[in-house]
Every structure is written in C-alpha cells, then in structure tokens.
Amino acid sequence: MDILIVDDEQSIRLTTSVALEAEGHYVETAEDGDSALQRLKEEDFQLVFLDLRLGDEDGLMVMQEILKKTPRQLVTIFTAHASVATAVKATQLGAFDYLEKPFTPDQLRAIIAKAQKALQTQVEVVRLQETVQELKSEVKHNAPPLQFDSEDERTRVELETLFRAAASPASVLILGESGTGKSVIAREVHDRSHLRDKPFVTVSCPSLSKELLESVLFGHMKGSFTGAVKDTWGKVHAADGGTLFLDEIGELPMEIQPKLLRLLQEREYERLGENKVRESNVRIIAATNRDLAACVAARTFREDLFYRLNVISVTVPPLRERRGDLIRFANDYLSFFSKQMGRKIEGFSEAGRQALVRHSWPGNLRELRNAIERAAILARGSKIEAEDLPIPVAADAAATTGGNSTGPVIGGEYSIDDIEQTHLREVLRWAPTLQDAAAILGIDKATLYRKRKRFGMD
Numbered sequence: 001m002d003i004l005i006v007d008d009e010q011s012i013r014l015t016t017s018v019a020l021e022a023e024g025h026y027v028e029t030a031e032d033g034d035s036a037l038q039r040l041k042e043e044d045f046q047l048v049f050l051d052l053r054l055g056d057e058d059g060l061m062v063m064q065e066i067l068k069k070t071p072r073q074l075v076t077i078f079t080a081h082a083s084v085a086t087a088v089k090a091t092q093l094g095a096f097d098y099l100e101k102p103f104t105p106d107q108l109r110a111i112i113a114k115a116q117k118a119l120q121t122q123v124e125v126v127r128l129q130e131t132v133q134e135l136k137s138e139v140k141h142n143a144p145p146l147q148f149d150s151e152d153e154r155t156r157v158e159l160e161t162l163f164r165a166a167a168s169p170a171s172v173l174i175l176g177e178s179g180t181g182k183s184v185i186a187r188e189v190h191d192r193s194h195l196r197d198k199p200f201v202t203v204s205c206p207s208l209s210k211e212l213l214e215s216v217l218f219g220h221m222k223g224s225f226t227g228a229v230k231d232t233w234g235k236v237h238a239a240d241g242g243t244l245f246l247d248e249i250g251e252l253p254m255e256i257q258p259k260l261l262r263l264l265q266e267r268e269y270e271r272l273g274e275n276k277v278r279e280s281n282v283r284i285i286a287a288t289n290r291d292l293a294a295c296v297a298a299r300t301f302r303e304d305l306f307y308r309l310n311v312i313s314v315t316v317p318p319l320r321e322r323r324g325d326l327i328r329f330a331n332d333y334l335s336f337f338s339k340q341m342g343r344k345i346e347g348f349s350e351a352g353r354q355a356l357v358r359h360s361w362p363g364n365l366r367e368l369r370n371a372i373e374r375a376a377i378l379a380r381g382s383k384i385e386a387e388d389l390p391i392p393v394a395a396d397a398a399a400t401t402g403g404n405s406t407g408p409v410i411g412g413e414y415s416i417d418d419i420e421q422t423h424l425r426e427v428l429r430w431a432p433t434l435q436d437a438a439a440i441l442g443i444d445k446a447t448l449y450r451k452r453k454r455f456g457m458d
C-alpha cells in the first residue's frame with residue numbers, strides 16, 4: 001500500500017514509517033499541511049496518516065482540504081489528545097478512522113487491514129457503478145428509440161401539457177388504450193422532472209392478489225398474514241423521494257383505495273400488521289386503459305381518489321387516430337430492427353405501406369413494433385411487402401372508417417354519390433397524406449382534387 005505520513009514530530013514520522021516499511025508498504029512523509037497537499041497533488045496515496053496538531057496548523061482543516069480535492073481519500077487522524085469529541089468530529093468531517101498516540105504496531109496493522117478492506121469495497125462500488133451504466137445503455141440500445149413528437153395535433157397538445165407539468169409535484173393520470181405508450185410516457189415524465197435522479201418504482205396493480213398488493217405497496221410485519229415470515233418494506237418506501245408509478249390503477253381493489261387516498265392526501269401510510277404511522281414523500285403517476293370516470297359511475301373506483309389522481313390528466317390517442325405518426329414510427333422501428341439483425345432493408349414497398357395505413361392497429365404502438373420486428377426478420381427482399389406484415393392485407397374497412405355506423409350502408413337505399421362521398425370523407429380523415437388517400441381510393445391525385453371539389457370538401 002502507498003502511504004503518506006503527515007506529522008510535525010520527526011520521531012513519529014520515523015518510527016511509523018519504519019514500522020510500515022517493515023510490513024512491505026511504500027511510505028513517504030511530510031511535516032506540514034502544504035507539503036502534504038503538494039505530494040497528494042503529484043502522487044496517489046491509498047492511505048494518509050495525518051496528525052491532529054501540526055504545529056500551529058489544525059489537522060482537521062488540512063484533512064478537509066484533502067477531501068475537497070479527492071473525496072475518496074482515506075485519511076486516518078493521529079491524535080495525542082484523544083477524546084470522544086475529537087474522534088466524532090473527525091469522522092463527521094470525513095476521516096476514515098483515528099489512532100491514538102502512542103500506538104502499538106498491532107493497532108497500526110489493524111488500521112491498515114481496515115483500509116485495505118475499504119479500498120476493496122471502493123473498487124467493487126466503482127465496478128458495480130460501471131456495470132449499471134453498461135446495462136443501462138445496453139437496455140437503451142436494445143429497444144427502438146423513443147419518440148415523443150407528433151404530427152397529430154391532439155397528441156402533441158396532450159404530451160406538451162403533460163411534459164410541462166412534469167416538474168411539478170402534482171399527481172399525474174395517464175389514460176389510453178393498451179399499447180399506446182402509457183408506461184413509456186410515465187417514465188419520461190419522471191426523467192423530465194426534478195426527481196430524475198431519484199427512484200422510479202412501478203407497481204402493476206392487477207398482477208397480485210389484494211393482500212399481496214397491499215403488502216407490495218406498503219410493506220408488512222412478520223406474521224401479519226400466512227406466508228409473512230419477516231418484516232418487509234413496500235414500494236412506497238422504496239420510492240420515497242421519487243416517483244411511484246401505479247400501472248393499471250383501474251384494477252386497484254376497493255379495499256386498498258382508501259389507503260392510497262390517505263397516502264395522496266396526508267402523505268401517510270402503515271405497514272400491514274403494524275400500528276405505526278409512517279410518512280412518505282412520493283410523486284404518484286397512475287395509468288389505466290379503463291374509462292376511470294365510468295368506473296366511478298359504476299362504483300368500482302372511489303370518486304375522491306379519482307379527483308386526487310386526476311390533477312394532471314392526459315389521454316394518449318390510439319394509433320389509428322395518429323395516422324400522421326404511423327409511418328414515422330414504422331420507419332424508426334424498421335431501421336432499428338434491421339440494424340439489430342444486420343439486414344439491409346430500405347423501407348416499405350408501396351403495398352407494404354398501404355397495408356400499414358389500412359390496418360386499424362388495435363394493439364397500438366406495441367402491435368406496430370412487434371409487427372415491424374417480425375417483418376424485419378422475415379422479409380425476403382430489400383423492402384417490406386404487405387405479406388411480410390402480420391396484419392390482414394385487405395383493408396380493414398370497418399376499423400379504418402372508425403366503425404362509422406351513421407353513414408350510408410352498402411346495399412341500403414342510398415345513391416352511389418352518397419356512398420362515394422362518405423367513403424371519400426372517411427378515407428381523407430385518416431389517410432396520412434392526399435397522395436396516400438388517392439392511392440387507397442385507386443384514383444390519381446387530380447381526380448381526387450376534382451371529387452373533393454365536387455363534394456365541397458376543400
């Protein structure tokens with residue numbers, strides 16, 4: 001080990017270095033704070049022994065200077081004036097340990113052994129931090145990049161409002177169909193908030209029984225239910241100071257709802273089987289694909305909890321209502337997956353593109369991502385064809401018209417004009433561009449312009 005001894009007494013410098021060198025360590029000495037700081041600037045020493053009284057200098061001040069420059073430096077304070085107060089002060093200020101003068105070789109050895117262990121732990125911590133960083137970037141690079149811009153006005157407004165509110169402590173409620181990206185958005189709100197360096201903890205409400213869910217949320221005491229073999233802390237505790245994300249909140253059992261309300265209102269909770277009120281400071285983000293207002297009307301969700309959660313609320317539109325974003329997402333996913341699979345796929349053929357825009361995407365972004373991943377594996381050519389996509393190639397007409405049941409019905413008492421006009425209007429509503437609409441209708445762009453004019457749709 002490389003050791004620096006800082007003491008104004010020559011006899012201490014000499015005896016300590018002889019003792020340490022005899023144990024095989026490399027030792028240097030310094031007689032005052034300035035020369036010690038200078039040597040530490042030039043060289044790395046794993047351990048510093050520092051006298052509490054360096055002539056007129058205060059050893060603790062010198063230690064603070066050292067720690068300011070290298071916060072992880074191990075410093076052991078030598079003191080001839082041992083008292084609990086100085087020892088406590090030294091450790092509070094960051095000393096690794098202290099050693100009372102006069103000391104025996106065994107005491108010196110004990111300090112060295114302790115320092116070696118601490119250094120080993122430091123190395124281990126750094127290694128773990130590096131591993132966490134690597135894994136984080138691996139996870140990030142193993143998934144397609146996330147996209148939060150939108151061509152769709154409604155989506156853009158919803159997301160902008162939400163991200164503007166990210167920095168406030170207000171609760172957030174994210175509504176939307178399955179696969180629209182609610183969990184991804186919840187994480188993004190956390191990452192854009194002042195809590196980004198604090199924990200982000202997810203609880204999936206439907207995945208557990210009522211009792212287990214309560215325990216997972218709030219923790220429990222040993223013996224509070226069958227199988228509770230030891231005391232545990234829940235996710236509310238784990239998320240303290242950060243964000244607690246409650247996924248599928250619409251499934252939260254009625255019995256737990258008052259406890260969540262108390263957490264939101266009073267910032268208080270109790271562990272299962274414990275009679276002690278605990279405080280928690282968490283920001284709640286909740287998501288559901290259910291119509292929560294309808295759940296309130298049906299009395300399966302408490303109205304007071306709904307209003308508490310509903311401070312900032314957004315509804316993420318389904319993909320079929322974000323046609324403008326569809327091709328962009330599809331292209332992003334395709335370039336990610338083709339790169340991941342080492343394939344050169346240039347994009348979508350016209351038929352592939354048509355198949356994409358005609359499908360209603362009931363599984364939203366999740367379905368699109370999976371479809372593109374599969375297509376990137378199976379595509380035979382350099383472009384994705386309609387048959388490479390795991391979706392009905394024929395237009396899913398009912399879905400793409402949004403299930404419009406008020407318009408004319410094929411075979412009913414309607415003129416051809418009525419039918420043509422309605423069909424034209426619906427296709428124009430969802431097709432990303434006029435070019436796409438013309439292609440779907442099987443007419444050229446000029447004919448489409450003329451028809452729009454004729455039906456007064458300009």
Ligand SMILES: Nc1ncnc2c1ncn2[C@@H]1O[C@H](COP(=O)(O)OP(=O)(O)OP(=O)(O)O)[C@@H](O)[C@H]1O
Pocket residue numbers: 144145146147148176177178179180181182183184185287288289365366369
């Ligand atoms: N903003 C986005 N950019 C790119 N891909 C996205 C985005 N949002 C979601 N996705 C894709 O869709 C998948 C599903 O997203 P997520 O799990 O957040 O949906 P959800 O609405 O929470 O679904 P559920 O209600 O079923 O839990 C993600 O794994 C990701 O691949």
